[in-house]
Amino acid sequence: MKMGFYCMRKLIRRPLAFLIYSLLSYVILCCLFSMLTYVFKGESEIMTTDFKSSKKLGLPEQLPVCVGNLLDQRDYHYVNWARTSHSSRLVSKTHPHYSCRLLEYTAKRAVTCFDYLSQLNTQNVNRKFPNLHFVFMGDSRMRQQFFYFLKLIPDYDRITQPMEIPRNVVPFHHGDVNVDSSVNRLRVSFKWRPIINDTVIEMIRSWTASDRRPNLILLSMEIYSMMQEYGADFQQYQKTIRNFAPILGQLAKVSRVIWMNQYPTVELYGDMDAKNTDIHAQKIFQYNQAVRREYKNYKSIRIWDSSNPLTEEYIRSCQMNAEREYPNPFFIKNGKDPFINCKPYINCLDYIHTGYVALSQATQLFYNDICNSKILKHKEGSPCSGRVYLMW
Numbered sequence: 001m002k003m004g005f006y007c008m009r010k011l012i013r014r015p016l017a018f019l020i021y022s023l024l025s026y027v028i029l030c031c032l033f034s035m036l037t038y039v040f041k042g043e044s045e046i047m048t049t050d051f052k053s054s055k056k057l058g059l060p061e062q063l064p065v066c067v068g069n070l071l072d073q074r075d076y077h078y079v080n081w082a083r084t085s086h087s088s089r090l091v092s093k094t095h096p097h098y099s100c101r102l103l104e105y106t107a108k109r110a111v112t113c114f115d116y117l118s119q120l121n122t123q124n125v126n127r128k129f130p131n132l133h134f135v136f137m138g139d140s141r142m143r144q145q146f147f148y149f150l151k152l153i154p155d156y157d158r159i160t161q162p163m164e165i166p167r168n169v170v171p172f173h174h175g176d177v178n179v180d181s182s183v184n185r186l187r188v189s190f191k192w193r194p195i196i197n198d199t200v201i202e203m204i205r206s207w208t209a210s211d212r213r214p215n216l217i218l219l220s221m222e223i224y225s226m227m228q229e230y231g232a233d234f235q236q237y238q239k240t241i242r243n244f245a246p247i248l249g250q251l252a253k254v255s256r257v258i259w260m261n262q263y264p265t266v267e268l269y270g271d272m273d274a275k276n277t278d279i280h281a282q283k284i285f286q287y288n289q290a291v292r293r294e295y296k297n298y299k300s301i302r303i304w305d306s307s308n309p310l311t312e313e314y315i316r317s318c319q320m321n322a323e324r325e326y327p328n329p330f331f332i333k334n335g336k337d338p339f340i341n342c343k344p345y346i347n348c349l350d351y352i353h354t355g356y357v358a359l360s361q362a363t364q365l366f367y368n369d370i371c372n373s374k375i376l377k378h379k380e381g382s383p384c385s386g387r388v389y390l391m392w
Contacts (some may be wrong), residue, residue, distance in 0.1 A: 066100035082309035088352030113371035
């Protein structure tokens with residue numbers, strides 16, 4: 001007993017030692033508590049807002065949220081996922097016993113994602129606005145992705161340029177569009193660049209050298225190069241991609257660069273089941289292979305092909321029961337005089353552009369890819385907590 005009092009008096013005389021002793025005790029208690037929490041709550045990320053939907057879908061509540069490169073179909077069994085419309089579960093190809101769940105992104109979750117990405121972004125910290133800049137560059141397929149990405153962004157204070165576009169000039173707007181939101185500190189741009197040319201190369205080079213480059217660039221330019229009216233010269237396209245790859249690779253070192261491959265097309269379309277002879281499966285495969293072959297030496301350039309099974313299922317449905325859907329036109333701005341009137345594509349009668357259900361699911365996949373890992377990383381707690389718990 002006397003020895004205990006002596007040690008305590010000695011610790012009191014040494015404040016630093018007493019402080020270290022207290023901190024060590026706290027760390028031990030913290031880690032013990034974390035281990036107990038781990039045992040009782042399971043070894044996975046938990047999102048409380050997903051409990052009801054997980055039960056409804058028949059998914060275990062403990063299933064971890066999918067992270068990593070979700071745009072590469074070599075990592076997961078996307079065919080199984082695409083054919084099971086009521087499930088959001090992905091099964092790993094490399095680890096057969098591992099599976100994860102995709103989140104269903106809503107406007108609220110999208111805004112939360114932008115908030116975290118904005119906090120993590122230090123590149124534009126001194127700029128008032130925007131802090132985040134996403135660019136969609138390419139042809140009409142990329143314009144589809146641009147519109148669907150915008151659908152999950154609420155219109156708090158959205159400003160769109162250009163403000164007005166002449167009516168009835170072309171069915172679609174073949175031009176650039178910028179959408180800004182100061183509340184979200186976000187700019188989303190569409191760049192109408194259907195062919196890789198000097199203008200595209202100069203833009204990529206200027207972004208590489210600038211401190212105001214986009215945070216993310218999603219691009220693809222294949223359709224026009226396949227069309228007979230634009231030459232359809234595969235050897236020339238292959239040469240163009242070979243010269244373009246190192247230029248795009250330089251940008252990919254400082255920004256996130258994603259190349260979206262050409263989706264499969266409807267081989268028979270139209271009221272008389274006209275045969276598609278301009279852009280067909282063999283040609284698409286050839287062009288996609290050329291892109292992958294030239295980009296393989298630039299690991300920072302990611303290729304998005306995991307949505308292919310979604311499009312394939314859409315095409316299968318067209319063969320079984322051709323839809324004749326006329327959805328409402330897309331309008332970017334709310335108000336009495338909407339503009340950028342993007343007349344809808346006609347499902348199954350349009351052989352190039354993917355159907356709306358498949359595009360919606362592809363957009364969900366895109367949000368999961370760019371958001372999940374960043375938010376999980378940002379939400380990590382103290383060194384004692386071995387797991388991540390998201391409350392959003």
